[in-house]
Structures are given as C-alpha cells and as structure tokens.
Amino acid sequence: MGTKTEMGDFVDKARQGWEQVRPELEVSSIEIMGRIGRIGALTSHRAGRELAPAGVTRAEFDVLCTLARAGGPIRASEVTAATMLSGASTTKNADRLLKRGLIERLNWERDGRVVLMKLTPLGQQLVDREFPKFLARDRDMLAGLSAREEAQLAALLRKVALNVEAAH
Numbered sequence: 796m797g798t799k800t801e802m803g804d805f806v807d808k809a810r811q812g813w814e815q816v817r818p819e820l821e822v823s824s825i826e827i828m829g830r831i832g833r834i835g836a837l838t839s840h841r842a843g844r845e846l847a848p849a850g851v852t853r854a855e856f857d858v859l860c861t862l863a864r865a866g867g868p869i870r871a872s873e874v875t876a877a878t879m880l881s882g883a884s885t886t887k888n889a890d891r892l893l894k895r896g897l898i899e900r901l902n903w904e905r906d907g908r909v910v911l912m913k914l915t916p917l918g919q920q921l922v923d924r925e926f927p928k929f930l931a932r933d934r935d936m937l938a939g940l941s942a943r944e945e946a947q948l949a950a951l952l953r954k955v956a957l958n959v960e961a962a963h
Contacts, residue, residue: 806830827955838936842929849925850895854880855888856925859897859914863922868901868911897921 803811806829813822843853851859861877862869875885889912892898897918903909914922937945 804830805833831952831955834936838932841932845928845932846925849921851892851897851921851925852888854878854884855892855897856929858885858888858892858912859918859922860926862898862912862914863919863926865913868913870903871910871912874912892918 806825809829810822810825813820813825839853842856846853846856849856857878857880858874861874865873871885871889872882874880874889875882878885880888889898889900893900895917896915898912899915901911901913903911940948
C-alpha cells in the first residue's frame with residue numbers, strides 16, 4: 796500500500812477503515828480481492844450503460860458473445876456455463892434475444908429435449924458492431940500499463956482465477 800499521504804482508491808480507504816476498527820484482522824487480501832471485485836462491478840456497470848443504446852443488457856451481450864465465439868449452434872447449458880448465469884437467467888435472456896430476432900433456438904437432432912442456440916445474422920451484426928467498442932473500453936481501462944505489465948497482470952490474475960474456479 797502507498798504512503799499515508801498518497802491519495803488512495805476505495806480499497807485503500809476500506810482497508811484503513813478495517814485496520815482501525817478491527818486491528819487484529821489480517822486484511823491485506825482485500826488489496827487484491829477487493830480490487831478485483833470492485834473493478835468487475837464497475838466495468839460491468841459501465842458496459843451495461845454503454846450497451847443500452849444497442850438495446851441489450853450486459854447479460855444479454857454475454858450470451859450473444861458466447862454464441863459468436865462458438866461459431867455455430869451450442870446447447871443452452873453451454874451458454875449457462877460460459878456466462879456463469881443461472882439456467883433460469885439464461886432462459887430469460889435467450890427469450891428476450893429470440894423475440895428481438897438476435898438468436899434462434901434449434902432442437903438437437905440427437906435428442907429433442909436438448910435446445911441449441913445460435914446467432915441470427917442480426918445478432919452477429921450487433922456483436923460485430925459492439926464487441927470492438929467493448930475491447931476499446933477495456934484498452935482505455937488498462938491505459939498506463941506497459942505490454943509487460945499487462946502480461947504480468949494477466950498471468951497473476953490467471954493464477955487467482957484458477958484457484959477460485961477450483962474452489963467453485
């Protein structure tokens with residue numbers, strides 16, 4: 796953590812608060828986990844706000860991007876796993892996207908109980924238009940980091956992500 800005279804971010808202030816009211820606790824983990832959570836929440840909020848003119852929510856955009864990356868029809872359960880939405884939320888988002896003509900549902904030839912999803916041309920156009928903007932916002936948020944720092948941060952966050960995923 797920086798010196799007490801430096802301006803701190805929200806997490807620095809939270810840590811200082813905890814150190815004052817609960818000095819017996821080791822709160823250094825919030826330096827990392829608190830920032831990961833806060834960055835995630837702020838970027839998700841920003842993405843939602845900036846996707847609103849396109850007429851999609853952040854969760855809907857995640858579904859669209861999952862389908863775009865798949866390159867073809869995939870099972871609804873695969874969308875749920877990739878987006879980390881609940882099954883009910885995936886269904887609700889898919890229903891809204893279906894009504895707007897952005898995705899289509901198909902029955903799987905091998906098992907009629909399995910529902911496949913895929914992008915429509917209109918859905919692909921939306922992803923093609925909005926995903927580059929999404930990447931530009933990400934680059935803006937990483938401004939000030941060198942390529943080496945970005946690679947180092949990505950490697951360290953990958954380690955944390957693997958620990959979290961293994962415990963999930």
